[in-house]
Amino acid sequence: MTEDVPVRIRPEIAALAPYKQGKQAGADAFKLSSNENPNEPLPSVVESLRRTVGVNRYPDATAARLRQRLAERYGVLPDEVHVGAGSVSILSQLMLAAAGPGDEVVYAWRSFEAYPGLVLVAGATPVEVPLKEGARHDLDAMAAAITDRTRAVIVCSPNNPTGPTVTQAEFEAFLAKVPRDLLVVLDEAYAEFVTDPDAVDGMTKLGRDDHPNVVVLRTFSKAFGLAGLRVGYAIGHRRILDAARSTAVPLSVTAQSEEAALASLDAEAELLERVREIADRRDRLAAALRTQGWNVPDAQGNFVWLATGAQTMDAAAAFETAGCIVRPFAGDGIRVSVGEEEALEPVERIAGAVLAGLPATHPARR
Ligand SMILES: *Cc1c(COP(=O)(O)O)cnc(C)c1O
Secondary structure (H helix, E strand, O other): OOOOOOOOOOHHHHOOOOOOOOOOOOOOOEEOOOOOOOOOOOHHHHHHHHHOOOOOOOOOOOOHHHHHHHHHHHOOOHHHEEEEOOHHHHHHHHHHHHOOOOOEEEEEEOOOOHHHHHHHHOOOEEEEEEOEHHHEOOHHHHHHOOOOOEEEEEEEOOOOOOOOOOEHHHHHHHHHHOOOOOEEEEEOOOHHHOOOOOEOOOOOOOOOOOOOOEEEEEEOOOOOOOHHHOOEEEEOOHHHHHHHHHHOOOOOOOHHHHHHHHHHHHOHHHHHHHHHHHHHHHHHHHHHHHHHOEOOOOOOOOEEEEOOHHHHHHHHHHHHHOOEEOEEEOOOEEEEEOOOHHHHHHHHHHHHHHHHOOOOOOOOEO
16 A cells, blocks of 8 residues: 655655565564674673763764774774764765765665665665676676766675675775775675685775775674664775765764773674674584585675575565574575574574475575
């Protein structure tokens, strides 16, 4: 049922589908639909929230302490760090700052479902470049898609929802090809889960002097388990981040999220040990699925991809019936987040049953 909007809305906004979140799981189901961290927060992180007093006061609009801390962590200046209410909000700011009506933004597809909406809201036109073999970014095709109208390129590594990374060599070759004044956003929301030594690492390997057009996005939502608090950050050229700051909704990073992020950095070693456990669980899950006969793309995030194609919605329903809420992308595939250890057995069991029901020549098979 579509209802008319009672006021005049920008037509490209009125045409957007309303936001749809990953399904909420019932109490006894495993929620494997939003790439969240299954672990409870560390006691020290919970304690930091308790310590943060004064919700009657506005937070520090610049998140100065967290920026200072991240700057030390990555060997950059505080002005080269920007903190937002989740890295998605920073991506939104960058799109608003860089691209407007008549401009284009290039990204791979399928990739993060937020990209098309953020580009359209900025008034710009999405240019989606199909993934290549192995569900990987086709950076040559993406470079070829750049025109005079392109104002930004988004590279997602590891790619949500398919899993593979872009390699450092591929990324450098790509940067050598693109105009030096074109914004390149490297979205590394899952960087901490990466175990492939050849993968791009926006922080350690890119000198900001070499590539002043590159902005790296990271988040506390996934590996650090703070999805509910909304805090992410960007590292890049001060003047690019100033432009993002200019388009930001002021004061959206709360004192609580800043404090919890600082406490998480204090406990980084312990948290990264938990991340290693999730990465190990991911590798065991991917290996088991491949043994069943699934063609699982390289999985470097905290999720695996099953290219169920036309059978996607039926397959997702089978997972749900068995108490595993997964994320289906109709007509394309299913993303299964790596959750609790206890979720592996049911996920593998349903996956086996789903595969048995797919035609012998289905592309989801190896
Ligand atoms: C989860 C995710 C983000 C970040 O989410 P926030 O919670 O807004 O920090 C960014 N990019 C991708 C590809 C993601 O999957």
